Amino acid sequence: TQDCLGEIEASAALNAFVHNTPEIALAQAEVADTRIKAGDAPAMCGVPLGIKDLFATKGVETQAASDILKGFKPEYESTITQQLWDAGSVMLGKLNMDQFAMGSSNETSCYGDVVNPWKIDDRNLTPGGSSGGSASAVAADLCLAATGTDTGGSIRQPAAFVGITGMKPTYGRCSRWGVVAFASSLDQAGPMTKSVRDAAIMLEAMSGHDPKDSTSAELAVPNFEAALTGDIRGKKIGIPKEYRLDGMPQEIEDLWTKGREMMQDAGAEIVDISLPHTKYALPAYYVVAPAEASSNLARYDGVRFGHRAQLAQGDGITEMYEKTRAEGFGPEVQRRVMIGTYVLSAGFYDAYYNRARKVRTLIKKDFEDVFAQGVDAILTPATPSAAFGLGEMADADPVQMYLNDVFTVTVNLAGLPGIAVPAGLDKQGLPLGLQLIGRPWEEGDLLNTAYALE
Ligand code: GLN
Numbered sequence: 001t002q003d004c005l006g007e008i009e010a011s012a013a014l015n016a017f018v019h020n021t022p023e024i025a026l027a028q029a030e031v032a033d034t035r036i037k038a039g040d041a042p043a044m045c046g047v048p049l050g051i052k053d054l055f056a057t058k059g060v061e062t063q064a065a066s067d068i069l070k071g072f073k074p075e076y077e078s079t080i081t082q083q084l085w086d087a088g089s090v091m092l093g094k095l096n097m098d099q100f101a102m103g104s105s106n107e108t109s110c111y112g113d114v115v116n117p118w119k120i121d122d123r124n125l126t127p128g129g130s131s132g133g134s135a136s137a138v139a140a141d142l143c144l145a146a147t148g149t150d151t152g153g154s155i156r157q158p159a160a161f162v163g164i165t166g167m168k169p170t171y172g173r174c175s176r177w178g179v180v181a182f183a184s185s186l187d188q189a190g191p192m193t194k195s196v197r198d199a200a201i202m203l204e205a206m207s208g209h210d211p212k213d214s215t216s217a218e219l220a221v222p223n224f225e226a227a228l229t230g231d232i233r234g235k236k237i238g239i240p241k242e243y244r245l246d247g248m249p250q251e252i253e254d255l256w257t258k259g260r261e262m263m264q265d266a267g268a269e270i271v272d273i274s275l276p277h278t279k280y281a282l283p284a285y286y287v288v289a290p291a292e293a294s295s296n297l298a299r300y301d302g303v304r305f306g307h308r309a310q311l312a313q314g315d316g317i318t319e320m321y322e323k324t325r326a327e328g329f330g331p332e333v334q335r336r337v338m339i340g341t342y343v344l345s346a347g348f349y350d351a352y353y354n355r356a357r358k359v360r361t362l363i364k365k366d367f368e369d370v371f372a373q374g375v376d377a378i379l380t381p382a383t384p385s386a387a388f389g390l391g392e393m394a395d396a397d398p399v400q401m402y403l404n405d406v407f408t409v410t411v412n413l414a415g416l417p418g419i420a421v422p423a424g425l426d427k428q429g430l431p432l433g434l435q436l437i438g439r440p441w442e443e444g445d446l447l448n449t450a451y452a453l454e
Contacts, residue, residue, distance in 0.1 A: 001025050001026065001028075001029040001046070001048045001090050001092070002026075002029075004025075004048045004092055004141075004142060004143050004144070005020070005022050005025060005026075005092065007140070007141055007142045008020060008092060008093070008137075008142045008143075011117075011140055011142055013115065014114065014115045014117060014136050014137070014140055014142075015096055015111065015112055015113065015114050015115060015133075016050070016095055016096055016114055016115075016127075016132075016133040016134075016136040016137040016140070016142060017050065017092070017093045017094065017095060017096070017133065017137065017142065018053060018061075018063075018065070018093075018094055018095065018096045018111045018133070019053075019060060019061045019093050019094040020092065020093040021060055021091055021092065021093045021094075022092075022093075024060070024091050025048065025090050025091055025092050025093075028085065028089070028090040028091060029046060029048070029090050031088075032045045032046035032088050032090060033046065035088060041088060042086075042087045042088045042205075043087055043088070043201050043204065043205060044084060044087035044088050044089040044201065044202065044205050045087070045088030045089075046088060046089075046090060047088070047089045047090065047144050047145065048089075048090040048092050048143050048144055049084060049089045049090065049091060049092065049143055049144065049145055049146060049147065050092050050093060050094075050095045050133070050134060050137045050138070050142065050143040050145075050146040050147075051081055051091055051093070051094055051095060051146070051147050052094070052095050052097050052131055052133065052134050052146065052147050052148055052149060053065050053094045053095060053096065053097050053133070054097060054100075054101055054149050054179055054180045054182075055078045055080065055081050055147060055178065055179055055180075055189075056074035056076055056077060056078045056081075056178040056179070056180070057074065057077060057078070057081055057091070057094065058073075058074055058075065058076055058077040059073050059074075060073060060074075060091075060094065061073055061094060062074050062094070062180070063110070063306070064097070064099065064100045064101070064180040065096060065097045065098065065099045065100070065108075065109040065110050065111055066099045066100055066110055066328065066329065066330065066333065067110045067307055067327065067328045067329075067330070068300045068305075068306055068307050068324070068325070068327075068328025068329055069180075069300070069305055069306035069307070069328075070110075070306050070307045070328075071306060071307075072305050072306040074178070076178060077178060078175075078177060078178025078179050079175035079177045079178055079210045079212060079213070080147065080174055080175055080178070080179065080189050080206050081147070081178070083205055083206060083208065084147070084202075084205055084206065087205040089205070092142070092143050095131075095133030095134050095137055095146060096109050096111050096112075096114045096132060096133030096136075097109060097129070097130050097131055097132060097133050097134070098129040098130035098132065098154075098332070099329075099330045099332060099333050100180065100182055100293070100297065100333050100336075101130040101131075101149055101151055101154055101180075101182045101187075102130065102182065102293070102332050102333055102336055103129040103130050103332055103401070104128060104129045104130070104153070104154075104157060104401050104402075104404040104405060105126040105128065105129045105132070105388075105390070105393060105394065105401065105404075106126060106127055106128065106129040106130065106132025106133065106158075107126065107129070107390065107391075107394045108129070108130075108330050108331075108332040108333070109132075110330065113126070113390050114126075114127050114132040114133050114135075114136050115127070115136065115390070116128075116135075116136060116139075116161060116162055116387050117136060117139050117140040117162065118139070118162065118163070118387065118429075118430055118431060120428050120429070120430065123389055124389065124390045125161075125387040125388065125389055125390060125430070126161065126387055126388060126389070126390050126392075127139070127158050127161055127162050127387065128157045128158030128159075128160070128161035128162070128383075128387065128404075129154060129157070129158060130149070130151075130154040130158075131146075131148035131149065131150070131154045131155055131158050131166070131192060132158050133146075134146035134147065134148045134155075134158065134192045135148075135158035135159055135161060135162040135164060135166070135192060136158075136162060138162070138164050138192050138193065138194060139162035139163060139164050144193075144194070144198070145191060145192060145193040145194065145198055145202050146191075146192045146193075147189055147190075147191070147192070147206070148166060148189065148190055148191070148192040149179060149182075149187060149188065149189045149190070150166075150168035150187075150188055150189075150190055150408075150412065150418075151182050151183050151186045151187050151188075151289060151412060152186065152285050152289060152405045152408060152409040152412050153404070153405045153407075153408025153409060153411075153412070155167065155168050155190050155192060155420070156168060156382050156408050156411075156418055156419070156420035156433070156435055157382065157383050157404060157405065157408055157420070158192075159192055159382070159420040159421075159422075159433060160382035160383045160420045160422070160431070160432065160433025160435075161383065161386070161387040161431070161433075162387070162431060163422040163431030163433070164192060164193065164194060164422060165191075165192070165193050165194065165195060165196055165198070165199045165419065165420065165421050165422070165450070166190065166191070166192045166193075166199075166419070166420045167190045167191055167199045167203060167417070167418070167419040167420075167443070167447070168188050168190045168411060168412070168417060168418050168419070169188055169189075169190050169203060169206075169207065169417050169443055170188075170217075170415060170416060170417045170440045170441050170443065171185075171186075171188055171215070171412075171415035171416075172188075172215050172216055172217040172415070173188065173203075173207050173216075173217065173219075173417070173441070173443065174188060174189045174190070174203075174206050174207055174208075174216070175208070175209075175210030175212065175213040175216045176188075176189070176213050176215065176216070177210055177212040177213045177216075181292075181296040182289070182292070182293055182296065183288065183289040183290075183291075183292035183293055183296070184215075184292055184296065185288070185292060186285075186288070186289060186292070186412040186413070188412075189206065190203065190206070191203050191206065195454065196228065196419075196421060196447055196450050196451045196454055197225065197228060197451075199419070199447060199450075200224035200225045200227065200228055200444075200447045201224070201225050203224055203443060203447075204221055204222075204223065204224045204225065207221040208221050217441075219441060222443075222444050223444075224443060224444045224447055226444075227444030227445060227447055227448045228447060228448050228451050229448060230448070230451055230452065231267075231448075232263070232266050232267060232268045232448065232449050232452045233266070233267030233268070234267065234268070234269065235263075235267075235268040235269070235376045235377065235449060236268070236269050236271055236374050236375045236376050237260075237263045237268045237269065237270050237271070237375070237376065237377055237378070237379050237449070238271055238272075238273035238370055238375040238377070238378045238379070239256075239260060239270060239271070239272055239273065239378075239379060239380075240273050240274065240275045240278065240370075240378055240380065241272060241273070241274055242274065242275050242276065242278035242279065243275075243278065243380045243381070243407060245384065245406065248381075248384060249384075249385060251386075251426045251427060251432070252381045252383075252384060252385070252432070255381055255423055255424060255432050255434065256379070256380070256381050256434070258423065258424065259379050259423055259434040259453060260379065262452065262453055263379065263449075263452065263453070266452040268449075268452070271375065273370050273373075273375060273378070274366075274370075275363075275366040275367065275370065275378075275410070276366060277359065277362045277363045277366050278363070278366070278410060280359045280362075280363070281359075281363055281406075281409050281410040281413055282402065282403070282405065282406055282409055283356070283359075284356040284359040284360050284363070284413060285405065285409040285412070285413060286339070286402055287339075287343050287352050287353060287355075287356035288353075288356050288357065288360060288413070289336070290336040290337070290339040290340035290343065291339075291340045291343050291344050291353050291356075292340070293333075293336045293337065293340050294336065294337045294338075294339075294340025294341045294344065295340070295344075297329070297333070297336075297337055300324075300325065300328065300329070301320075301321050301324065301325070302320050302321060302323075302324030302325075302328075306328070307324060307327065307328045308320065308324050309323035309324040309326075309327050309328075310323075311323065332398070335398065343356070360413045360414075363410055363413050363414055364413065364414040364415070366414075367410075367414045367416060367437075371439050376438075376439070376445065376449070377436045377437060377438050377439075377445075377446060377449045378436065378437040378438075379434060379435070379436055380407050380434070380435045380437070381407055381432070381433075381434060381435065382407060382408070382420040382432075382433035382434055382435040383404060383407060383408075383432075383433065384403065384404065384406055384407065385404075386426045386428070386430040386431065386432055387430055387431075407435060408435070410437075411435075411437055415440065416437055416438065416439070416440055417437070417438045417439075417440070417441075417442070417443045417446050418435055418436065418437045418438070418446075419435065419436050419438075419446055419447065419450045420433040420434070420435050421433060421434055421436070421450045421453050421454060423453060434453060436449055436450050436453070
């Protein structure tokens with residue numbers, strides 16, 4: 001814990017941690033030490049973690065990297081972080097992220113950009129987003145692991161951009177209680193770690209039914225680490241042809257081939273599959289996610305949480321809402337609220353929101369069909385490129401940024417588990433990741449398949 005606290009200070013330029021909690025960390029480490037000495041050490045005992053700023057942490061600033069929650073210190077602890085403390089982990093502090101988890105480059109945060117520890121010629125690169133602080137912190141050894149959240153790829157894309165492991169569990173595996181809501185039907189938290197084994201151990205501590213989240217599943221939590229046998233002989237790995245994009249860089253193509261060969265060498269059977277509705281996933285996601293976000297973000301009205309705008313003489317409650325929200329929400333969040341309210345409005349609901357929901361069902365069915373044919377896992381690249389330069393895409397058309405999520409959003413729309421694992425470097429020497437998508441509730445099996453790629 002002390003080493004991590006030192007590294008955090010020394011690496012402040014990465015802008016990964018936004019609130020450090022050394023007193024909490026040292027006190028928890030002390031307790032962990034006593035437990036270890038007493039031979040009563042749970043799985044995560046003494047493991048120093050960084051916590052994404054989206055998780056409510058009692059008495060510690062929780063702002064979802066937004067000015068609208070300035071100074072908000074929750075009176076309660078999120079279920080997941082509580083479970084991690086109960087398992088003996090240590091909180092080093094809160095991690096930077098895209099504002100309200102909206103973004104793919106960690107450039108929408110009220111705390112400023114996060115820097116990827118990987119560089120090309122001293123050029124600062126994005127660590128991806130929205131869990132960019134988590135990714136950067138784990139990759140740079142500021143913590144041993146971090147929590148992330150994934151609504152459309154925010155664990156897997158940043159994990160790929162910094163060369164670490166990131167897993168989004170099945171929707172409902174982990175409680176969402178106390179995690180600031182972005183798009184409730186898509187949001188899942190998960191571990192961001194240095195290895196598949198760490199991901200298995202941490203996911204187990206984060207999982208389980210929570211009576212405070214009606215969408216968390218009433219299922220026993222398996223021992224995920226025990227599933228890591230390394231034996232994937234006879235497993236059927238599907239390669240979906242729709243993920244082969246026009247103009248995809250050769251090195252992503254090569255990475256995918258390498259992954260296929262590694263699976264084959266480990267004794268798995270490779271099969272070509274089709275997920276015909278894939279091309280509609282991104283548009284459907286960018287209707288469903290903003291629709292839910294516009295509803296979830298209605299609560300930030302200047303009354304209940306955080307920031308309230310300075311009012312002028314004669315301003316009424318409407319001006320208070322308007323001024324507070326205009327000042328507190330960043331441009332990307334405002335864009336999402338506008339898209340969301342538009343697609344939910346009476347005149348456009350059927351044309352956009354309802355249609356996107358139908359597309360979502362078709363995407364889910366594509367996966368069900370493939371799994372029904374005996375496919376155990378699906379292998380794809382995690383991202384369409386390696387990390388790009390900070391500022392390179394932020395000023396471009398936002399749709400360019402949304403294209404980063406092309407391989408990851410399908411998993412959230414279908415509620416499936418997905419994992420990104422580091423799979424080598426591109427020709428500039430930057431990390432690239434592969435993604436494996438698994439059957440619902442079979443995270444153990446998925447982790448074991450990912451283990452074969454390590
Ligand atoms: N990049 C996607 C978005 O901006 C996904 C974000 C996420 O998974 N939280 O919506």
